[in-house]
Amino acid sequence: MAPTYGPVHAIVESVEDLSPNFRRIVFSGPDLNHLATEGPFYDQRIKLIFPAGDGRLPDLGDDPEWYQTWLALPDDERGLMRTYSIRELTRENDVTRLSVDFVLHLSPGGSGPAAEWAAGAEEGAELLIIAPRRGAESGGIEFNPGQAAEIVLLGDETAAPAIARILEDLREQDNPVRGTAYLEVPTTADRLDIAGPDTMAVRWLPREGADHGEELAAALGWHCTEEAPADDADAEDLVWETPAYSATGEEIGPAAPVTGTYYWIAGESGVVKRLRRFLVREVGVDRNQVAFMGYWRQGVAMRG
Template sequence: MTTAVVAPFRFFSLHVVRTRRLGPSLVRVTFAGQDLEHFFSDGHDQSLSLFLPHPGQSEPRVPHELGDGWWQAWRELPDGVRAVMRSYTLRALRRDPDEIDVDFVLHTPAGPASAWAAGAGAGDRVVLLGPALADNRAIRFRPPGDTDLIVLWGDGSALPAIASILESLPAGQRVRVWLEVHDAGDVQELTTAADAEVTWVVGAGSVDALREARLPAAERPYVWIAGESGCVKALRRHFVRERGFDRRRITFVGYWRQGMNEEQLRAAE
């Protein structure tokens, strides 16, 4: 396949190096490949599009070239042949050797991506649509320099981004975090130098918990919320209408929508 760089994104041909269970509902898959020497990202919530093979395929089928028409070209591939596409967040990028980590939520019942991740093994091949430029539009966590309080909310799909964001924050930065996971075993020890307070909510209820929370006084807060679209929109309205936050200082990202798969969500957008 063609792998020439088309800034700021390109296709990367990768293979699985190893997998590691992080909890009952979470698995980390580490990918490598020669193409990763061209992979660059300075973001802590870098979005990626991952293309997975169907059962029985040795590799995913994607368009041969990345250009303005790649989406339509992918859609025109026959059902059952066209690669399964799902959006994920980069968890980590390492050099020497070049590797990336992507964390998967294992759903019940399992969709095609969850089923693939649960059974992934060394050598399994995937294609990634990712950044060839370190600063790109798929990075959304961009707090203004004068921010005196960061508020983060996410469900399991946003956990990798939030973990990476926390690792990047300097000592003294005030942060309040709400994370919703399916199982108590999915709660992780998060690393940060920041002045962070993390609230874990098992099952539903994190939206109400944040709505009812008393936040520290701040003159220039910044909010980052990501996960299921309906929850994200509800929380954005809450911060703007009920808390009076400046909407320009709120970043909100719908990673998924209840009752819709990736193809349906992209078509709706």
């Protein structure tokens, strides 16, 4: 198969409503055989390009400059790009299937083209996918617990597919690490099946009308109070350093390998910022023990 650099054409093979707010769409089609299907994928991000208003997908060719070509297209031909996670990616008998779990956020004023496309998607619908390719170097995985003795994953519904993938990939490992995954979802009915390792507890936190992020903040507070060593509980005076920044202006060396607890936090950007403040100011965790990721932003349309 010839190498490909650009997005691959994906065809909807099946659509399944997993719960009131999650819809799983399985993509296949010959082009998907260009994708690398060896895991672990963890929180590997992918880009989806949705059709323009007239329903057509942009023609981007197949070269390393496809992104510039895409940006240069007129608005009404470009379509829209959004970021999603790999829920499943398999190749069997030369058929590659990629599953994406879409959150159906469809409330008036709180919806967007990607959610609407997913809500209306039927077998045979097409879009473009940018994902790691066979035989090519690629980035896009943030999950990196190093030698951590414990993992804490916290996320809202947009992070649930990535958390599910992380847990299922951890299960494949010898001696999987212990830890807890906290998943805030809109309703009790949105708790999904995840085949994670026995060493990782999974706690679903249905919002049921509460403010976004309240359940996650409570869970993180509980987790830290219960589990953090006493010294960590009042660490306001600790200097916060990251590999790129020091509040004191001193030189920062390369990040040390992670030991202790590793935190992976993703969801609505404002909520993630709040959780980060708590972890850094109240608990005093080191920058190399955390990954904070805004997956979407209340009131703001993403740009890819």
